[in-house]
Amino acid sequence: MPELPEVETIKQELVKALLGKKITGVFIHNPAVIREPSPEKFKKELGGAIIKNVLRKAKVLILELSGGKSLVIHLKMTGQLVYPGDGKKSRISFRLSDGKMLDFNDQRLFAELRLLDDWRNLKFIQGLGPEPFDLAPDQFKEMLASKKTKIKPLIMDQAFISGVGNLYAAEALFRSRIHPARSAQSLSDKEKEKLLKEIKATLTEAIKHKGSSIDQYVQLSGRQGDYAKYHKVYGRQGKPCLVCKTQIKRISLGGRGTYFCPKCQR
DNA sequence: AATGGGACCTGCGCGC
DNA sequence: TGCGCGCAGGTCCCAT
Incomplete structure (x- = not known):
């Protein structure tokens, strides 16, 4: 959760x-x-x-x-x-x-x-890697440079960077227009910068809305978090992309459901 | 090094 | 109504 x-x-x-x-x-x-x-x-x-x-x-x-x-x-x-x-x-x-x-x-x-x-x-x-908020763009670029692994599983790897899970990885990659199966080192400097920026922005907005209640998660008070209504791809397979209307796809990466827009994310 | 599969558990929604 | 299957915001462990 x-x-x-x-x-x-x-x-x-x-x-x-x-x-x-x-x-x-x-x-x-x-x-x-x-x-x-x-x-x-x-x-x-x-x-x-x-x-x-x-x-x-x-x-x-x-x-x-x-x-x-x-x-x-x-x-x-x-x-x-x-x-x-x-x-x-x-x-x-x-x-x-x-x-x-x-x-x-x-x-x-x-x-x-x-x-x-x-x-x-x-x-x-x-064993935790740095949180995204503690990373500067140049550091992040450096960290990605030698990595051949697919970008989505990599940013979910808590030893690499910590705090990002399946949902926010999908959302941040959509906002960065990066296909989740791209190899990390294939990202351009611009894409790497964009990705770090969008990871931070997505997490920050989600905190502002007190998290995403999909199934089980609730705030301490028992109330739901509000952020799920802003999700662009997570859990939206078959529905139209909110940017281009193409159907959102679901694939499996690293054993996790992975949602993305095949047209917006390359 | 990277990737895939299964394991840990419970319960929901779906198609038949 | 009931059953079987796939799926779930995480992480670990093992095989290839």
Whole structure:
């Protein structure tokens, strides 16, 4: 589900809603989502902790707690955080010092919760490439120069650049007029510059609209994100291109559904 | 190095 | 109505 804009939305709302509050209870309805430590330790060590800080690294949420530990959350495809929650779909619920519940939901059980001494040591986080916002055009050009791989899977590779997933990769490539199966190094300097610019613009607009609710993603409040109505290609196969009326195509790249306009994107 | 396939899971919508 | 199939905002692992 969530890519950088959705996780950023949740992060901002968590800051507003939860900073300084204490976790007074942990209710584990499905322990599968707790990757470490054991569910017993997880519950025991979280009880009484105060939420001191909330961070986002790419698609990962980090809640820094009193006592030094951090709760690290990767929502993967269907993870949700909802506050105040009603517990109906929750895999884990946290009771807070205001008496309200923070629900962690996850239909597919891919999501990962970890309680760690130092989130900086987590291998996945150490392996993250730079976020698009931290890249200058020349750096990005340099990074693409030696890459023969197809451009869409490349910009979704979290070790290459982080935060972009299947949906925003498709949208940014459409806006850049670049075919998703082009080899990275075949892009001209102009195209590389355009692509970085459009990745940043797409993510920024999506954040402004509080993310894209297609299926599962919701804001912390449980409301939908607004950005799906601005999608140009994602999920629109067979429908007319909003620029040229050509039918949007769907192909498979790197095992992921890939939507594009065969006329606009070359 | 790059690419494809499958795995992890649950549930929805579709065609028959 | 019911069944089987394809599909899903992510990531990892293995084979070629």
